[in-house]
Amino acid sequence: MEYTTPLIQTKLQRPRLDDDIVSRPRLIEQLDRGLERPLTLIAAPAGYGKTTLAVSWLQECPYPVAWLSLDDDDSDLIVFVTYIIAAIQTIFPDACPQTQSLGQAPQLPPVDYIATTLINEIADLREEPTASSGPSFVLVLDDFHTIHNDLINQLMTKIVNNLPLQMHLVICSRIDPRLPLSRLRVHRQIVEIRTIDLCFSQDEVNIFLEQSLGEKQSSEMVALLDEKTEGWIAALRLAALSMRSTDDPAAFVQTFKGIHHNVLDFLVDEVLACQSQDMQDFLLQTSLLRRFCVPLCEAVTNFDLDESQEILAELERQNLFLVPLDYERSWYRYHHLFQDLLRHRLQDHLNSDELATLHCKASAWLAGNGYIEGALIHVLAAGDVEGAARLVEQNRHDTMNREDFNTLERWLNLLPEETIQRRSALLVARAWVLDMRNEIGGIPPLLQEAETHLSAGADVGAEYTRSLQGEIDALWSVILAWNGQGNQALKRALNALENLPSAYAFARSFAMLILALAYQMTGQTKTALRTLNDFLDEVGLPKTVIVRLLIGQAYIHIRAGNLRQASWILQQLKQIADETGLTVSMVIADWLLGRISYEWNHLETAKQHFAAVFELRFGGNYGMVCDSTMSLALTNIAQGELDKSDETMAALRKFALETGIMEKLRTFDSFEARLALLRGDLQPAIRWAEITDLSIPTGYTFVWVELPIISKTRVLIVQGTESSLREAVRLLQELLTFAGSRHNTYRQIGLLALLALAYQAQGKTDDALRTLEHSVRLGQPDNFIRTYVDMGPDMARLLYQLAEGGLEPVYLARVLAAFDESAMDDPQKSKESVSTTLMVEPLTQRELEILKLLNAGQSNQEIAQALVISPLTVKRHASNIYTKLGVSGRLKAVTKAKALGILSSD
């Protein structure tokens, strides 16, 4: 559970039953019948015994029960979903891994998607039950009225409308949940237990009084209490308590008769009056705690551990609205209604300073025991905003090291805005949250503000100032690196690492990553890799840090054109991501492995990786998902499946709409233009290029599949006019200079090839060949193929000329063979367009002779005899022939040679 917010386990425990409950067969039967429907709603005001009814029903229920007691903290979609899964996992420990991983997504996925994932994973939990066997389990959401979040309501509506048969849902709420109740009623999908059902009947009042007072009460007494309480159980219990503790029950009843309103207030006063002063103090002081254990009571009240323990035992014995939250009896809460009434009295008893002191005590204990959010709520209730700010500051690195930025963001949201603006550490915390959300633009103002505070000496402590400055430097290095300012990024990252203490593991690993990227950007690839390797050697690194360093290495290798090394590292990354369920990293691994496979022309493998990315699309970085899906569209086209590429693009547009990443639109449009070009549909591409004004990007240049400016040069080359070619050459030269200055070899390989095409179109064959040779020399070591193949027959001709000239014959034969396959796969292109104009690297005279003999069906031995050479030499020639033709055996060689017209097809 290293990566998730610590959960409050007691919320997942079914409360225990009091000993004195009245059994209610009528309601139990109603509930049992309700199991045939997907949803049970128990709705009534506080104190009507909703929870008690649910617990006593489920004790006898044959199905496993997942219980979740909600409170105000859970009005956050991610927290809510996390707890629901945790509840389900109390029955099925491995349940819902995909939904769980969505909780770590860098952006909040659409509610519909979360709901669908959750519904599907619940449906997977056990085989479809038959109608007679009922659900696989029951999920209870108690105190649902505490939820005030429209996203959660949307989620629940979707779930309720599509409840899998595996789950029966029970909602207990003081008020009706915002679900389509009238529709559910019409379709008989809901069974309801409402106030009218929960009220004690006069018979039940009778039984209850007898049970709790130990003797039968007169019918007059029963009638009086029934009338006064209207069957409201909380009031009846208070009345019974008073009667039990008072010396003069008759007097109590007389007084009670005269009370016409605020029955409950009167009863609570009566009950308290019967308690010792100590007990009263304890009840009032602990009433401000949402839940409590003995040590927390000790911290808040005037009572020591033993006394607190004793009082709790006494409360439990007297059945004084104390609800044990776990079976070990370590955590308790009061019945909500009772707690509310106690709190009102507490506020009457204490002045605001005394009240604040109690809150502060509670906060201190909670903070000291790791319940930071609870501590924050109490310290804020005490009006100590500065204390709350300090609490966030002191604990934020724990959440950051866990990479739990949702929690950090929630904490920040609890604080007043002006407090955040005044404190550099909180501004820095917010900057990290933005960084993790990829909202880089908002970071610089925060850093500037934080630096102003620091230099004004607003924060005390040299050590602390140094660490903060380290974080600020780390964040600046991110900004500078993205702006393409490698040297400055390098400097900042080095400063950061010097100042960041080792406890800031997250910030340090981040600075280390940027440092390495900056080294590579400035041409120091070896140093970059060594930096990351040295850091990886440190023992005890959390998995999240290891993953980040591996991603850094992969980026560096890819940018440097080292696809093989990158591939190897990405395999490792994929394995770790798989083991740890880190979806973001999983998406990165599959995305880049797909890109590399595509470049190597392993189209099927590439397709699998891209499909895996799309599957996890909401859990990953949206920019990467878009890149991967565009690459999938390219793969579809490379495989000649034009319809599939349309489908892929439609899916991508839908995704962009769902996630609101329309800022990618510019990339989409240019990519569509590029696809049009690939299909030979020039007009839309040219129209796009004419209306689009683009400049050379100057930021961090990664290896994104689609850069609009590059697509524009593709269009300009195809247009082929004198001015368009001149413009293409100018743009490409500028792009090349920039990519070269940032040491982006991957990009250089493609740009050089495009420039060669442009030169060729201008008739400058020498320039074209020289430029292409440069590209080939960079692309050969790691087997770049698709970069060239996607540029079409003109590129094939140029490569053929280079091969003829003796450049990298084996590699170029492979590239040229890929052109050929791609033409064969693509019914839209004439087979001849490539095969006849383009041949693979020419065979030598001797190879041609041998090929003819192979065609004649002679064995190696026979050929050797015929040509008077050794069989070993025949074998070597044959293998050269296969390589040049890009095939794997003699039969295929002969077929292909015939297709190419090298052998006459007889």
Next chain:
Amino acid sequence: MKTDIPKLVMSSPATYRICVHGHLDVKWSDYVQGMSIATDYDECQNPVTTLTGQLLDQAALLGVLNAFYDHRLPILSVECLSIDSILKRK
């Protein structure tokens, strides 16, 4: 003969008229427990929506009001038009 005027208690079904500031579209009909929805405009041309219908009990009433609260639709008035035949507790 004395007519038994029912007393409104927590569990009474009752017919309510609720007015809120703003416009409720059709998707709301699922969430207001079958109440009828009519939108009109006040003298300043602000939309005012009136909902009328029977609600099962106070939990249902609060559920409807709460939905407005969650959706930031200010409530102008809540009026109990009639207390409907009360079901006796058994």
